[in-house]
Amino acid sequence: MLLTDEEQAMADGTEGPAVAAAMDLLVRYGEALGAERLVETRNVAGTTTQPSPAKERLVAEGGWDKAFSVISLDSDGDFAVPGVRVPTCQLQSGFGVDALDTVPYPRHWAELQGEAEAYIGGRGVNILATCTPYQVGNLPVRGEHCAWMESSAVVYCNSVLGARTNCEGGASTGAASLTGRIPYWGNHLAENRYGTHLVQVDARVEDLLDWGMLGYFVGDLVQEQRPVVVGPYARPDLTDLKHFGAAAASSGGVELYHLPGITPEAPTVEAAFGGGRVPGAVSYGPAERRRMYETLNDQGSSTDVDFVLLGCPHASLEQLRDTARALDGRKLHSGTELWIMAPAALAMVARRTGYTAVIEAAGGKVLTDSCPAMSRTAPAGTRVFATDSAKQAHYLPAILGIEAWFGTLEDCVDAAVTGRWRGELR
Ligand code: F3S
Numbered sequence: 001m002l003l004t005d006e007e008q009a010m011a012d013g014t015e016g017p018a019v020a021a022a023m024d025l026l027v028r029y030g031e032a033l034g035a036e037r038l039v040e041t042r043n044v045a046g047t048t049t050q051p052s053p054a055k056e057r058l059v060a061e062g063g064w065d066k067a068f069s070v071i072s073l074d075s076d077g078d079f080a081v082p083g084v085r086v087p088t089c090q091l092q093s094g095f096g097v098d099a100l101d102t103v104p105y106p107r108h109w110a111e112l113q114g115e116a117e118a119y120i121g122g123r124g125v126n127i128l129a130t131c132t133p134y135q136v137g138n139l140p141v142r143g144e145h146c147a148w149m150e151s152s153a154v155v156y157c158n159s160v161l162g163a164r165t166n167c168e169g170g171a172s173t174g175a176a177s178l179t180g181r182i183p184y185w186g187n188h189l190a191e192n193r194y195g196t197h198l199v200q201v202d203a204r205v206e207d208l209l210d211w212g213m214l215g216y217f218v219g220d221l222v223q224e225q226r227p228v229v230v231g232p233y234a235r236p237d238l239t240d241l242k243h244f245g246a247a248a249a250s251s252g253g254v255e256l257y258h259l260p261g262i263t264p265e266a267p268t269v270e271a272a273f274g275g276g277r278v279p280g281a282v283s284y285g286p287a288e289r290r291r292m293y294e295t296l297n298d299q300g301s302s303t304d305v306d307f308v309l310l311g312c313p314h315a316s317l318e319q320l321r322d323t324a325r326a327l328d329g330r331k332l333h334s335g336t337e338l339w340i341m342a343p344a345a346l347a348m349v350a351r352r353t354g355y356t357a358v359i360e361a362a363g364g365k366v367l368t369d370s371c372p373a374m375s376r377t378a379p380a381g382t383r384v385f386a387t388d389s390a391k392q393a394h395y396l397p398a399i400l401g402i403e404a405w406f407g408t409l410e411d412c413v414d415a416a417v418t419g420r421w422r423g424e425l426r
Contacts, residue, residue: 001037003027017079018073034185035183038184039188041144041147043140045088045128046177047092049116054071055067056112059115083124084123085178092150093374126138130314136344140163141161141163151246155249159257160263162263164187198227200282205233211244212247212388215254224255227257228258236262239319243390244257246391250395260272300403305415306381308412309341317353321355327362336419339379342367376400382402384404388412
């Protein structure tokens with residue numbers, strides 16, 4: 001690993017033992033990946049506040065510095081952790097104490113997370129508390145090198161914003177926050193950003209449901225490669241792209257896709273493939289669309305719905321507005337709960353705009369900071385849930401052992417007010 005003079009000085013301890021431990025971790029990590037050097041970053045997004053038994057034990061043994069050095073720097077050194085060197089934000093983790101009236105989440109976990117937030121906040125980490133930092137002020141520019149965690153955020157960062165990040169972890173983002181460096185490999189290199197597969201859309205792709213199903217199809221098709229998806233399809237908005245990428249990162253491991261004429265590194269199909277050979281297209285037609293719908297609904301058998309979950313990835317303002325409109329003047333079924341997950345900053349906008357009052361008048365809840373998959377919790381007694389998110393339909397049945405229905409926002413709200421699943425593909 002080739003280090004600059006500044007990096008070597010950090011590794012030698014001129015900025016203290018915590019920064020030296022961070023450099024040591026990045027060098028080991030980069031060498032394992034075959035990276036020849038590090039790259040400067042001024043945009044780190046990690047999640048370091050998630051409560052766990054190991055973290056609780058470390059805090060009890062040696063305080064938060066100890067927990068951070070072991071978990072985020074892979075070091076058993078005994079040192080004080082300084083403030084972050086570059087702009088860093090906290091993504092989602094567990095629920096806070098303000099959610100405990102609604103969510104059956106252990107109080108001591110919520111309190112531990114609150115302590116963790118105070119600790120990293122005191123070191124200059126911005127507590128955005130969302131898996132969609134790009135919705136609430138963290139918008140890297142095209143070509144910017146980032147160090148982000150969270151698969152749905154990573155694919156949005158690379159594909160929609162044209163910034164560059166690999167799918168990092170808690171340790172590498174912790175080390176990046178103290179050094180402003182991350183190994184230069186994978187998605188940071190231009191030659192690794194060109195398309196590998198061509199997908200031709202020959203079916204209806206017009207709304208959020210369709211973008212989720214199309215994402216689920218391309219993820220399953222390309223796995224960790226890079227799809228180039230050509231229309232015709234309705235021009236996607238932020239929410240469509242958020243769901244498309246999250247679904248592609250769930251059924252596969254997609255970190256970067258191109259929509260020619262829409263995403264920034266693909267003005268044309270040829271540009272998306274870097275001027276190289278354009279492969280033959282795989283069709284996404286009506287049969288594939290129906291197959292995706294059936295796959296995403298194959299975890300559902302009982303039509304009695306206990307729980308409706310919206311906002312995965314965390315909801316946009318438009319989704320909060322549409323949920324309020326769909327619930328306006330209605331009441332949830334007595335045996336069914338509805339939660340919509342949102343970034344804390346947008347939840348504040350939704351409350352001031354009046355969306356939250358409408359959702360709450362119907363019996364629904366706007367929640368922040370986490371989600372059922374991340375916190376491994378749902379309303380007590382949930383056996384069957386419904387969602388408009390392909391990502392949650394993919395993960396939550398396995399995480400919580402519950403049945404899933406997948407459909408439109410309207411199907412989900414209908415299930416919330418009737419207690420029954422009546423969705424079907426249109
Ligand atoms: Fe976000 Fe949870 Fe979905 S972290 S992407 S709402 S699984």
